[in-house]
Amino acid sequence: MKHMTEFRQPDLSRALMEAIKRSCHKPLRIMEVCGSHTMAIFRHGLKSLLPPQIELISGPGCPVCVTAPQEIEQAISIAAQPGVIMTSFGDMLKVPGTSGSLAELRAQGADVRLVYSPLDALALAQERPQQKVVFYGIGFETTAPTIAATILAAKHAGVDNFSVLSAHKLIPPAMEALLDDAEVRLDGFLCPGHVSVIIGAQAYEFVSSTYHKPAVIAGFEPVDILDSILRLVKQHEAGQARVEIQYQRAVTQEGNIKAQQLMQEVFEVTDAAWRGLGLIPGSGLKIRPKWAKYDARSYWDIAIPPIPEPKGCICGQVLRGVNKPPECKLFGSACTPESPVGPCMVSSEGSCAAYYKYQGNLL
Amino acid sequence: MCIAVPTKLIKVDGNTGWVNIGGCELRVRLDLVDAPGVGEYVLVHAGFAIHKIDEDQAEAALRLLKGKA
Ligand code: SF4
Numbered sequence: 125m126k127h128m129t130e131f132r133q134p135d136l137s138r139a140l141m142e143a144i145k146r147s148c149h150k151p152l153r154i155m156e157v158c159g160s161h162t163m164a165i166f167r168h169g170l171k172s173l174l175p176p177q178i179e180l181i182s183g184p185g186c187p188v189c190v191t192a193p194q195e196i197e198q199a200i201s202i203a204a205q206p207g208v209i210m211t212s213f214g215d216m217l218k219v220p221g222t223s224g225s226l227a228e229l230r231a232q233g234a235d236v237r238l239v240y241s242p243l244d245a246l247a248l249a250q251e252r253p254q255q256k257v258v259f260y261g262i263g264f265e266t267t268a269p270t271i272a273a274t275i276l277a278a279k280h281a282g283v284d285n286f287s288v289l290s291a292h293k294l295i296p297p298a299m300e301a302l303l304d305d306a307e308v309r310l311d312g313f314l315c316p317g318h319v320s321v322i323i324g325a326q327a328y329e330f331v332s333s334t335y336h337k338p339a340v341i342a343g344f345e346p347v348d349i350l351d352s353i354l355r356l357v358k359q360h361e362a363g364q365a366r367v368e369i370q371y372q373r374a375v376t377q378e379g380n381i382k383a384q385q386l387m388q389e390v391f392e393v394t395d396a397a398w399r400g401l402g403l404i405p406g407s408g409l410k411i412r413p414k415w416a417k418y419d420a421r422s423y424w425d426i427a428i429p430p431i432p433e434p435k436g437c438i439c440g441q442v443l444r445g446v447n448k449p450p451e452c453k454l455f456g457s458a459c460t461p462e463s464p465v466g467p468c469m470v471s472s473e474g475s476c477a478a479y480y481k482y483q484g485n486l487l
Numbered sequence: 488m489c490i491a492v493p494t495k496l497i498k499v500d501g502n503t504g505w506v507n508i509g510g511c512e513l514r515v516r517l518d519l520v521d522a523p524g525v526g527e528y529v530l531v532h533a534g535f536a537i538h539k540i541d542e543d544q545a546e547a548a549l550r551l552l553k554g555k556a
Contacts, residue, residue, distance in 0.1 A: 130549050131549070136552065136553065160490050213533075241533045241535070243534045244534070266491065269535070270519070270532065270533045270534065270537075273535060277518075318491045318530070321491070321537055322537065347552065372541070372544050373540050373545035374530055374538050374540060374541075380519060380537060380538060382518075382519055383519045383537065386519065
């Protein structure tokens with residue numbers, strides 16, 4: 125696809141950067157909600173090239189980072205049950221709970237496996253009918269429909285030793301919580317591209333109508349990100365507040381209706397605890413009673429009380445954009461990607477991991 | 488983690504499609520998109536195609552950008 129490489133064109137990026145510099149006069153605090161945007165911004169060294177009035181703040185869009193510690197403990201307790209095979213996406217295995225991580229539990233003999241897709245977990249359940257295969261599902265609206273489709277596939281195939289431990293979260297309620305937080309002070313959002321593929325631009329209307337802030341849905345190439353920042357700058361300078369789709373090759377106003385319907389069929393909205401942001405009403409997804417057979421919580425209802433952050437870790441502040449990772453006393457000394465203290469250093473999309481890996485790009 | 492890779496469908500059989508990512512042939516489910524055809528580009532996330540890329544839209548956006556920048 126020819127145009128893919130064109131969204132990386134250095135000439136176009138340079139021209140956009142110049143246009144940003146020409147247009148930007150007022151200070152502007154932009155939050156990039158999505159962890160993949162954080163990674164792209166660091167990888168291409170965009171932060172250091174932007175004019176000093178523009179501050180880019182990383183938000184809560186790293187699913188591993190926002191998973192509450194008690195949810196991790198719950199997954200660990202279920203993984204320790206006899207006959208269970210616990211599966212999840214890579215980074216989730218490494219996040220330390222109070223009693224170690226899933227990866228450590230595996231080292232002690234538990235069957236914990238990394239999968240690329242929930243379908244791999246379903247296939248494993250079909251191969252191992254004597255065991256109970258649990259998929260620890262984290263992620264946002266991008267991932268939730270794939271889990272819903274997998275549960276439907278499990279029903280279709282008559283598999284009854286497969287279940288999901290759902291810790292799925294919804295992005296717009298978290299953005300609303302950040303806009304209500306006096307400490308955070310944002311002037312606009314770079315909205316997550318792939319969450320928006322599913323929910324559409326309509327889901328962010330409240331940002332402009334209720335909070336009068338601009339929001340631009342951005343793609344992931346350097347040209348996409350710079351074009352989106354330019355759009356935010358222009359709106360901000362003109363005192364406007366609109367939702368714009370920059371990532372037009374993937375995002376529509378209404379989103380992916382088929383995926384939304386599947387999500388609706390399997391999940392219902394619930395309150396959810398976010399690391400750093402606390403309990404946010406209507407920000408999580410739980411499996412509907414109709415699908416209880418595939419809900420890991422209906423087999424193992426292991427309630428874990430809230431657990432405090434690891435000592436000294438300020439991930440919570442980092443996820444709200446109130447502090448930058450280097451302001452954490454443990455950053456780079458007691459806490460590194462090799463031996464992480466908090467999830468923001470574990471996940472390859474976490475802000476602490478990005479700052480650590482690309483420190484050179486900031487100087 | 489919400490990474491989705493744009494890839495070309497090289498084979499389609501009902502609900503299943505095949506794409507080539509970095510030289511590896513991978514199977515993807517097509518439950519979440521309206522019947523894409525061979526040769527179309529889809530965004531793939533966690534083993535599922537989640538969107539059909541609108542190539543005309545992409546070309547048009549680029550043309551517009553080049554005029555603007
Ligand atoms: S550097 Fe480590 S300890 Fe500090 S906030 Fe980040 S993850 Fe937590």
